[in-house]
Amino acid sequence: MNIDATDRRILQATAGGLPLTPHPFAEIARWLDLTEAEVMDRMTRMQTQGVIRRIALAPNHYALGMVANGMSVWDVADDRAAGLGAKVGALPFVSHCYLRPRSLPDWPYNLFAMIHGTSRPEVEAKRGQIARLLGPACRAQDILYSTRILKKTGMRLADGG
Amino acid sequence: MRRTLPPDALDTTDRLLINRLQDGVEITTAPFAALATATGLTEEALLARIARLREIGAITRFGPFLDAAAMGGAFCLCAMAVPEDRFEAVMTLVNAHPEVAHNYERQHRLNMWFVLACERPEGIASTAAGIAAETGLTVHLFPKMQEFFIGFRVEA
Numbered sequence A: 001m002n003i004d005a006t007d008r009r010i011l012q013a014t015a016g017g018l019p020l021t022p023h024p025f026a027e028i029a030r031w032l033d034l035t036e037a038e039v040m041d042r043m044t045r046m047q048t049q050g051v052i053r054r055i056a057l058a059p060n061h062y063a064l065g066m067v068a069n070g071m072s073v074w075d076v077a078d079d080r081a082a083g084l085g086a087k088v089g090a091l092p093f094v095s096h097c098y099l100r101p102r103s104l105p106d107w108p109y110n111l112f113a114m115i116h117g118t119s120r121p122e123v124e125a126k127r128g129q130i131a132r133l134l135g136p137a138c139r140a141q142d143i144l145y146s147t148r149i150l151k152k153t154g155m156r157l158a159d160g161g
Numbered sequence B: 001m002r003r004t005l006p007p008d009a010l011d012t013t014d015r016l017l018i019n020r021l022q023d024g025v026e027i028t029t030a031p032f033a034a035l036a037t038a039t040g041l042t043e044e045a046l047l048a049r050i051a052r053l054r055e056i057g058a059i060t061r062f063g064p065f066l067d068a069a070a071m072g073g074a075f076c077l078c079a080m081a082v083p084e085d086r087f088e089a090v091m092t093l094v095n096a097h098p099e100v101a102h103n104y105e106r107q108h109r110l111n112m113w114f115v116l117a118c119e120r121p122e123g124i125a126s127t128a129a130g131i132a133a134e135t136g137l138t139v140h141l142f143p144k145m146q147e148f149f150i151g152f153r154v155e156a
Helices: A005-013 A024-032 A036-049 A078-089 A120-137 B012-021 B033-039 B043-055 B084-095 B122-135
Strands: A052-059 A068-076 A094-099 A111-117 A138-152 B059-066 B074-080 B100-106 B112-118 B140-142
Touching (some): A005 A024, A005 A036, A036 A052, A052 B012, A068 A120, A078 A094, A078 A111, A111 A120, A138 B112, B012 B033, B012 B043, B033 B043, B043 B059, B074 B122, B084 B100, B084 B122, B112 B122, B122 B140
Antiparallel strands (some): A052 B059, A068 A138, A094 A111, B074 B140, B100 B112
């Protein structure tokens, strides 16, 4: 671990969200009996390290009308997968794109691309665009629509170190 | 959670805030001041809007996004084929693990997909083994081998 006990206290204190006040880092400092400068220095360092990716708002796709959310999965020839994956990831409607190991015989797919849209026909049309981009390098494909969010808390840190 | 908000739930300013704040705020003594000025709101009014967006479910949270890998830990996507009649019970067992950061029901034979976020890489295998033992089901592990990152944002 490259964070210490104080970093951990800061991350735990903000796991549920940043305090919604004009000076949130001063508020966190009050909670933890630190100075505002120390909280800001530590959080800035963690952002530089990449531990904190960003301090941002997480939209609720469903509430905002993006009700069709499909995980498209593709069996792409291994020697083409990295190059084609980069092209799929660059499509404007793909939110996440990863290469993952297959889990044979149950799961032949190695390229995962999340597609979001306001309707399933819209998502299917976008899926068709990916299929055309992959061409014959793709041997099989499927799409898994999410039907329910069962948990969405983000990463939580255990106490101590 | 699947309910879509009525179209009049958000005004233009709400939509602007959702779009702008997905990129994040800077770590400064007054991180909302610049956006407040840009939107013609006071900081207090801007913050009250964020609080309301959370209350009505337009956003799930506003805070730090953590990267387990940068911390020396790991993330792993996992999937299970859960029998329909056991789905709720298995969901309760899986969600009880603090390492489970997200969990989604999906339409497929593999119908439960969750992400493990562990502070140590070995936590992935031990948590997955624990879930397999508790549920009696196979946990398929899909660690990422390569990520193709792009700056996708939801347009509100």
